[in-house]
Amino acid sequence: MEEIKLIAIDIDGTLVNSKKEITPAVKKAILTAQKQGKQIVICTGRPLSGTQRYLDELGLNGQENQYVVSFNGAVVESTAGQVIFKQGLKYEDYVDLETIARKLNLHFHSVSLDRIYTANRDLGHYTIYNSRVVKLEVSYRTQEEMKQIPIIKCMYVDDPDYLDEKIESPLFEMMKDRVVFSKTEPFYYEATAAGVDKGTGLKRLCDYLKIDRSNVMALGDQANDMPMLTYAGLGIAMGNAVEYTKQHADEVTADCDHDGVAVAINKILK
Numbered sequence: 001m002e003e004i005k006l007i008a009i010d011i012d013g014t015l016v017n018s019k020k021e022i023t024p025a026v027k028k029a030i031l032t033a034q035k036q037g038k039q040i041v042i043c044t045g046r047p048l049s050g051t052q053r054y055l056d057e058l059g060l061n062g063q064e065n066q067y068v069v070s071f072n073g074a075v076v077e078s079t080a081g082q083v084i085f086k087q088g089l090k091y092e093d094y095v096d097l098e099t100i101a102r103k104l105n106l107h108f109h110s111v112s113l114d115r116i117y118t119a120n121r122d123l124g125h126y127t128i129y130n131s132r133v134v135k136l137e138v139s140y141r142t143q144e145e146m147k148q149i150p151i152i153k154c155m156y157v158d159d160p161d162y163l164d165e166k167i168e169s170p171l172f173e174m175m176k177d178r179v180v181f182s183k184t185e186p187f188y189y190e191a192t193a194a195g196v197d198k199g200t201g202l203k204r205l206c207d208y209l210k211i212d213r214s215n216v217m218a219l220g221d222q223a224n225d226m227p228m229l230t231y232a233g234l235g236i237a238m239g240n241a242v243e244y245t246k247q248h249a250d251e252v253t254a255d256c257d258h259d260g261v262a263v264a265i266n267k268i269l270k
Contacts, residue, residue, distance in 0.1 A: 073201025199227025
């Protein structure tokens with residue numbers, strides 16, 4: 001196996017356990033990997049603000065030579081906030097995505113680099129939850145007012161069974177040549193620009209750092225992690241991963257409540 005120089009790690013269901021905590025074993029493995037010169041990169045659907053608690057814990061925050069692939073690959077930036085790459089949604093795509101939400105009676109919001117926006121005054125509880133998790137405030141803006149705001153991604157947020165039923169609508173199929181849809185949590189269905197996913201985001205960072213994909217290990221649990229697991233020379237699914245991700249990963253490690261990230265990293269340490 002090629003030497004691993006960069007380790008890309010999803011947050012929810014991967015880096016953190018079901019209590020949203022980094023376990024001592026996982027923290028120790030990551031810090032040891034860092035000491036051995038391996039680049040640790042958080043790859044997440046969250047914005048940078050939603051990762052900072054964990055970056056602080058790992059000693060990675062606020063640095064120009066540490067990086068995060070955020071917004072499901074739409075943004076690549078240093079942990080100090082220097083943007084290396086950004087690809088947001090077109091305003092026309094936002095309008096059509098928001099219109100679908102209205103037609104299907106789904107809660108919906110859009111996200112910029114530093115704020116969540118909704119054109120629906122009936123604020124869904126998953127929007128409030130998302131705001132708390134990613135540490136971004138929510139603002140009301142009409143479709144027309146959103147014209148001047150650079151949107152990174154849009155999110156349909158609703159009860160899992162209801163959301164699963166609604167996303168089968170042919171209205172979504174009609175958008176698939178314009179945006180990438182990904183299920184990032186049972187209650188989140190996200191849209192980013194065409195050609196954007198965690199795999200393309202990770203590739204852009206590796207090209208920037210001049211690291212070959214064969215020297216990359218990636219760990220994740222959801223279907224939206226699969227592109228980065230496929231890109232990496234070693235793609236590892238968590239024991240708690242969705243079946244699709246387990247089936248297509250190179251290896252499956254322990255689950256997030258049994259130090260799966262530590263188990264995987266310890267195998268490649270010297």
